Amino acid sequence: MIVLVGAAILAVVFGIVWMQSAQYELLTVGKPAPDFALTDLNDKPQRLSDFRGKVVFLNFWATWCKPCREEMPSMEVLHKNFEKDGLVVLAVSIDRVTTTKDIPPFIKGMNLTFPVLIDSWGKTDKPYKRMGVPETFIIDQQGVIREIVIGPRDWTRLDSLQVLTTLLNVTPKAADAQSLDGGARKG
Amino acid sequence: MNGQSDAIPEQQSPRSPAPRLGWEEFSRELVEFFASIKLAMFLFLFIAITATIGTVIQQNERPESYIQEYGENTYRWFLRLGFIDVYHTWWFTSLLGLLCVNSLTCFYKRFPGVWRSMKQDRVSVSLDFVKGMKQQAEVSIASSKEVVSQQLAQHFIEKGYKVLAKNDPGEVTIYATKGVLGRVGAHMAHLSATVIIVGGLIGTYYGFQEFGVCLEGQTYHIPRGNFDIKVDKFWIDYHENGSVKSYNSTLTVIDGGKSAVTKTISVNDPLVYKGIWFYQSSYGDSWDQVEVARVNIKDKATDKVLKTVDLEWHKEQAVADLDLKLSITDFVADFAFNSTEKKVFSKTVEHANPAIRLAVNERNSVQSTPWVFYQFPDLFDIKESKYQFELVAYKPKKFTGLQIAKNPGINIVWTGSTMIVVGITLSSFIFHRRIWMKIVPAPEGVTVYVGGTTHKSQIDFQREFRKLTDKLRTFSASPV
Amino acid sequence: MVRSLFLFDMTFWLYLAALTLYIAYLFARRPAMALAPAGHSTDNFDERDGAWATQLGQIATLITVFGWIVNTGALFTRAFERMQTSGTFAPWSNQFEAMAYVSWAIILGYVLLELRYKIKAIGAFVVGIGFIAMGAASLLPYRYQTAEPLVPALNSYWIYIHVSITLTSYAAFAMAGGLGVMYLFKERAERRGSTSRFYAAFPDLETIDELGYKAITVGFPLLAFGIILGAMWANYAWGGYWSWDPKETWSLIVWLIYGAYIHARMTRGWEGHRAAVYAIFGFLMVVFCFWGVNFLLSGLHAYA
Numbered sequence: 002m003i004v005l006v007g008a009a010i011l012a013v014v015f016g017i018v019w020m021q022s023a024q025y026e027l028l029t030v031g032k033p034a035p036d037f038a039l040t041d042l043n044d045k046p047q048r049l050s051d052f053r054g055k056v057v058f059l060n061f062w063a064t065w066c067k068p069c070r071e072e073m074p075s076m077e078v079l080h081k082n083f084e085k086d087g088l089v090v091l092a093v094s095i096d097r098v099t100t101t102k103d104i105p106p107f108i109k110g111m112n113l114t115f116p117v118l119i120d121s122w123g124k125t126d127k128p129y130k131r132m133g134v135p136e137t138f139i140i141d142q143q144g145v146i147r148e149i150v151i152g153p154r155d156w157t158r159l160d161s162l163q164v165l166t167t168l169l170n171v172t173p174k175a176a177d178a179q180s181l182d183g184g185a186r187k188g
Numbered sequence: 189m190n191g192q193s194d195a196i197p198e199q200q201s202p203r204s205p206a207p208r209l210g211w212e213e214f215s216r217e218l219v220e221f222f223a224s225i226k227l228a229m230f231l232f233l234f235i236a237i238t239a240t241i242g243t244v245i246q247q248n249e250r251p252e253s254y255i256q257e258y259g260e261n262t263y264r265w266f267l268r269l270g271f272i273d274v275y276h277t278w279w280f281t282s283l284l285g286l287l288c289v290n291s292l293t294c295f296y297k298r299f300p301g302v303w304r305s306m307k308q309d310r311v312s313v314s315l316d317f318v319k320g321m322k323q324q325a326e327v328s329i330a331s332s333k334e335v336v337s338q339q340l341a342q343h344f345i346e347k348g349y350k351v352l353a354k355n356d357p358g359e360v361t362i363y364a365t366k367g368v369l370g371r372v373g374a375h376m377a378h379l380s381a382t383v384i385i386v387g388g389l390i391g392t393y394y395g396f397q398e399f400g401v402c403l404e405g406q407t408y409h410i411p412r413g414n415f416d417i418k419v420d421k422f423w424i425d426y427h428e429n430g431s432v433k434s435y436n437s438t439l440t441v442i443d444g445g446k447s448a449v450t451k452t453i454s455v456n457d458p459l460v461y462k463g464i465w466f467y468q469s470s471y472g473d474s475w476d477q478v479e480v481a482r483v484n485i486k487d488k489a490t491d492k493v494l495k496t497v498d499l500e501w502h503k504e505q506a507v508a509d510l511d512l513k514l515s516i517t518d519f520v521a522d523f524a525f526n527s528t529e530k531k532v533f534s535k536t537v538e539h540a541n542p543a544i545r546l547a548v549n550e551r552n553s554v555q556s557t558p559w560v561f562y563q564f565p566d567l568f569d570i571k572e573s574k575y576q577f578e579l580v581a582y583k584p585k586k587f588t589g590l591q592i593a594k595n596p597g598i599n600i601v602w603t604g605s606t607m608i609v610v611g612i613t614l615s616s617f618i619f620h621r622r623i624w625m626k627i628v629p630a631p632e633g634v635t636v637y638v639g640g641t642t643h644k645s646q647i648d649f650q651r652e653f654r655k656l657t658d659k660l661r662t663f664s665a666s667p668v
Numbered sequence: 669m670v671r672s673l674f675l676f677d678m679t680f681w682l683y684l685a686a687l688t689l690y691i692a693y694l695f696a697r698r699p700a701m702a703l704a705p706a707g708h709s710t711d712n713f714d715e716r717d718g719a720w721a722t723q724l725g726q727i728a729t730l731i732t733v734f735g736w737i738v739n740t741g742a743l744f745t746r747a748f749e750r751m752q753t754s755g756t757f758a759p760w761s762n763q764f765e766a767m768a769y770v771s772w773a774i775i776l777g778y779v780l781l782e783l784r785y786k787i788k789a790i791g792a793f794v795v796g797i798g799f800i801a802m803g804a805a806s807l808l809p810y811r812y813q814t815a816e817p818l819v820p821a822l823n824s825y826w827i828y829i830h831v832s833i834t835l836t837s838y839a840a841f842a843m844a845g846g847l848g849v850m851y852l853f854k855e856r857a858e859r860r861g862s863t864s865r866f867y868a869a870f871p872d873l874e875t876i877d878e879l880g881y882k883a884i885t886v887g888f889p890l891l892a893f894g895i896i897l898g899a900m901w902a903n904y905a906w907g908g909y910w911s912w913d914p915k916e917t918w919s920l921i922v923w924l925i926y927g928a929y930i931h932a933r934m935t936r937g938w939e940g941h942r943a944a945v946y947a948i949f950g951f952l953m954v955v956f957c958f959w960g961v962n963f964l965l966s967g968l969h970a971y972a
Binding site for chain 1: 669670678
Binding site: 235240242243247397427432433434435455458465469601602617644646 | 753754755785816817821823824826874875878882888889892893896899900901904906907908910912914917920921924925927928934935961965
């Protein structure tokens, strides 16, 4: 009888883990982007699903991350140029409670106007299989991931924007993609 | 309960004659103090606490970083107390030394007693002695004392005990003991502490540790060993996902003009020669050499890039259609100019402001050697030239970071380490047990009085003792 | 990697189930029955514990064993996964795996303890610690849970012996910590004159105390050996067997703390209450050495 009860518990545990097992699968292009609910800088709650119908540029960053800092101005350019075409630049900060206070001055100091969400509890860590910052997920209007970019990118370069422009159905003009710092990059 | 359950008192050896009575007492007190457990406990904890300091305060940093983090006042206190390099201060070393004295004194005081009790086993004990033991029992058996003695002796021999028996008129005394090696363990551990610390000191004073930045193809002289080391090759292996798997250097030892040993070293796999060890410690980008540099040749008139060439270090390349010959003669990772010596040098090892020096030979008439800056392409202009040169990209030459070390005390340290592990293991897992039995004739056979004691591990011994008494009860035909 | 994460998750839930059952056992045990004297092996559990408690206790043990088997499977699967992507396959190569291994060792230690002394009351405390270890592991961010290839410094056979032995010593100290907590609970109950069935299920204080001491005497030589193996590895990798980096220093600090404990036991007055508090304190130091050093202090040894 003991063995039966034991086997039953084993089966229940297996069932519980099985039902959640989708969470272990690696997140790849073509999979739906996991939904989340976070607050923005004005303490207003936002969900990823609120932006269904738009192309979402989901970027994970942190105030202590240097490449993120270098990448952000080009993200601001994207935001300014393509917001009218249906692009939402959503920057999710993964700063823990000790550094969340640095977020508003950071945003102000760089004159960034796109929405910023705060994930200080790491709720997006496991669903997005985050390995580091910055990481960018380009999500289409139906909430499906179309591109995953690990690491920073110059989002003003035309070759970075291929997937984005296809989704938004626009042709980027050379004037949109402005080089920001004037220097050549190390090859 | 645990520990001091020695039933046999130690013998005091006679000391020197009366006139030196004061010194005798004092030296006994001294030995007492230095061998004391309380001192050991204090030292263990105090060393632990002071060792914490070195993990919380960064060690061996530049003064500026301390002043920046803690302020000047606190920094001065750190200096005074030696917190900058805690583990090498005189007081920390003294604490370790005191620990040695403590363990050696304990050995001197206690080990002779253990050694003696290992050699002499006290079989003759009184009945009261047996009855007064912590674990004791009384069993009546309907059998003769010869048979019972035989069975008991057999029982203990089978269990690996050393058994001694004494036949007195009217009674038999049996003494069984096991695990005295466990008592030796602690003393071995105490000795080994000193061995390790001595080995460590020898290594610190007579050994050395140096770090060498070495380039592929170069030979370096090792003065302390009187031989040369040549770096034949250096390369990096990568995993599938792009992270570094291993970095390796092929080294050749040249002794007396001849190649003695060649070995490829990598992290965790060093080269040893004449007692000197060469470790693959790190690698990095060289600050004064590049492998390849990519240069754009722009037409000054149209500002269009005419050609892009990849130049190899110190290798002249002819660009035929432009009537141009180029080569890289120098490189600095962080350009700086020493105006007194009129020399260019690299300010730091960081690639903060990289620049190459190009040797330009144009139409065999214009010769110039400008510095071309990665971050400032328009900085220099060659007046007579038709072209403007830009450094677009480069592949730095990697250096291999070798750690060179010798430690003459290391075998002593390993010996001490083995001793301490063996010693502690013996002490933890082998327990010195002693059981006395007195078999006394009784009306219906014999009465067996059993008493036992253990140095450590009471509950296990209780179980064993209970099993013994249970077994005893089975010896008789009719159990009581 | 998916497979091993699945099995680790199952391990977590099974340990939770086992812990719940052991706690239930404590509540179900009949106080009227005479407590089996320490070390006295009894086959008649019904008589000792009462029908309900016996069954709960047996299921608890069974689930613990199941959990341990799944834990073993998870570690093996992770080893297999590592073998396919990098040179070494030690399933204790990052913080997550190390925690899972420590849980495995704690539970193994507990099962052996229960087999020998048949005191199921200890389950709530030791399996409790094992469960907390596994829980902490699953709360780690994703990047600590993956089976990424190792940096060159860790790419060596030394990882099999140095790390495993040191982690096993942590498990022993964790058990002693759990037993220390149990001791304090019982001591407080005795002082208040409690007659609740819950505390009656505990063995006597002397037994709890000695078992805790035993656990530390197992952990102490293992830690000594682990530190020395680490020094040997450092000698092969970094050219010096001791560089006083935070991890090395803290493991030495932990060793000294337990060394003081062992010497203290020979002094009157240091058994019982003080020893229990000390064991808990020592365990907290182990936790700092294991976690704190990796995440709070920087240095050559910060491999999380």
